[in-house]
Amino acid sequence: MNFGLNLIQEQKLIMTQEMQMSVKLLQMSAYELGQYVSKEMQENPVLEEKDLHNSKNNNNDAKDYKEIIKYLEKDDFKVKNYAVKAENEEVSPFYYIAQEKSLKDYLVEQIGELTENHEILEVCKYMVECIDAKGYLSVELPDICKELTISSEKAETALKILQSLDPEGIGARDLKECLKIQLYNLALDDDNIYKIIDEYLEVLAENKYNVIAKELKLTISEVQRYVDIIKNLEPKPSRGFFTGETVKFIVPDAYINKIQNQYFISMNEDVLPKLNINSLYKEIINNGKDEEAVEYVKEKINSAMFLIRSIEQRKNTVYRVLEDILVVQREYFDNGPQYLKPMTLKKIAINLEMHESTISRAIREKYVSVNNGKVIKIKDLFTNGIASVVGGEDISTINIKKAIKEMVDNEEQKKPLSDQIICNRLNIEGMNISRRTVAKYREDLQIKSSSKRKRF
Structure with a gap:
């Protein structure tokens, strides 16, 4: 046994508090993010909603904002490479929702x-x-x-x-x-x-x-x-009534519209208020008499800057993911669910040179609205595939499940189809699938076994 001093070199990835917050914001749904931003605006006096009706004020605010950043950078305060644009956009309308009777x-x-x-x-x-x-x-x-x-x-x-x-x-x-x-x-x-x-x-x-x-x-x-x-009786009498349970609001993060045979992605700008830094706090920094107040303002501006930057980064990440999905699933958007292709997180991650976990967070509880007004969950566009015997292309598991459901819907009720018969029919149609997989997909569709579907 002896004592010694050894020098060891190793690499570690340490998640800073800012990195953790950035990850948290990325995986929030649009509704959750809206709630979070509202809470931050209440707690951080530096954050404010832009006055989009007064372009003159907007320009002055942008100028003041840059001056604040410039001042903070001189003071070795690390807020860099971020500028505010003076935007003249319409304020989104308010929606009033009547209280639901419980x-x-x-x-x-x-x-x-x-x-x-x-x-x-x-x-x-x-x-x-x-x-x-x-x-x-x-x-x-x-x-x-x-x-x-x-x-x-x-x-x-x-x-x-x-x-x-x-x-x-x-x-x-x-x-x-x-x-x-x-x-x-x-x-x-x-x-x-x-x-x-x-x-x-x-x-x-x-x-x-x-x-x-x-x-x-x-x-x-x-x-x-x-x-x-x-x-035919109702086992759950409360069905159809509001029971006080948490309600999840679906707010699309983006819109996908087809114009002259070309698809365009537009992010939903009405999800969040347009955030800005309150120019009144510039005077506190410029005055500099109260050091404690200056440090407090710096801390709050830093928090506000990080929030604004993280929201923009989240929007860019979701946009890039949707852009790549649109390339892979073009036929789905053109012709409907039956043309959904097998697509995994890994495939999109490789295309975008991102980690799979980032893609997973970027699509978590996110929705898009397509031209006909239909709102779809982005995660539903991701599906594994099974190798096809004919044609060489993988077949989406969603299409296989659809084929199983159609067979069961059209079966003779007195002699329902067994999993093996369904398996044989799917294999004849070029879907390379086992009986065990048929049973798994049937259970996913909440279809009972043949013995329990039999009518006498």
Whole structure:
């Protein structure tokens, strides 16, 4: 054992705070970026939205802005190679979105129209607050009785009132009760269908109609008629209502328009406000009397400059990726989804001499609007391919899935196609695919196996 001092040379990539922020901004969706910029404008007094109506002020602001940068560079403050353009663009219009009525609001409105005992109706309103995202009552009745110090009879009465409201099945405590409430409303009094729901839901899901038929002494056709009724019921009463869950707004990052057989990409400039540096802070720096204030302003200007630069870099990266996608997927934009070509992150990364992770971040939660107004997710344009036996070109997995779905849609219901038969047909059409891959794609499409698709 000995002690020594050794000199080792090695290379490391250390992510600075600015680099981390740049990566974070790149992978934000347009809506998330808008929210982030709004938050930064509130926290950073140096940032302001440009006054695009006053071109004279714009020119003066640009001049002041350059002077600030010049001053900071003299003071060894590293903000370089960035200039502000005086732009005369129209301000994007404001969109006012009405508040969406929630499921709970809808239920409370119905309760307000009832004439039952006031205390019972208050219990109903309490139960409304206990309804989960599916529309089920998420709290046990004994717990409600204990919390409100009421009898079980009052709780049962309130629950019956709640379950009589629209939408049908609301306030059920589980799936079975939800389905039975809907059957009551249909005035179905056949004991067999209620017995199937109570005792054979799991068997029904496996399509084992013969088991149900044998145990209930019914024909398979009779069982199938009952099952058809059950499958038409709504297992999630809250469907179609706003339940307070987070809503993701889709805002396109760019527009792709075809003009005279040529496609043009234009970035969505209405996503963000036009950012500028507030010229009032120039006086604080030029004055220079309060060193603490000067340092504070420098720090805030540096943060603002980095944000503006990162947003511009994000826009350029997304534009370059879209430009290359347009070259690869020209036939898709011309003729539709059936012409989508296999395209991977690696392929675009090589073309643009970028890392795959950068491409992945650049397309994350990003959307584009094409000429007909259709908004598409950029990520959906990326798909792997399977080698074609005929022609030599790879076939997109999306097209293979489409072929599988068409086969299943057109199959004979009494004798559905097995995965092996689908595999054989696809191979005849030149798609080099295995039975296991067919099963995987079928599950991706949420298509049941042939045994579960069989009609009797």
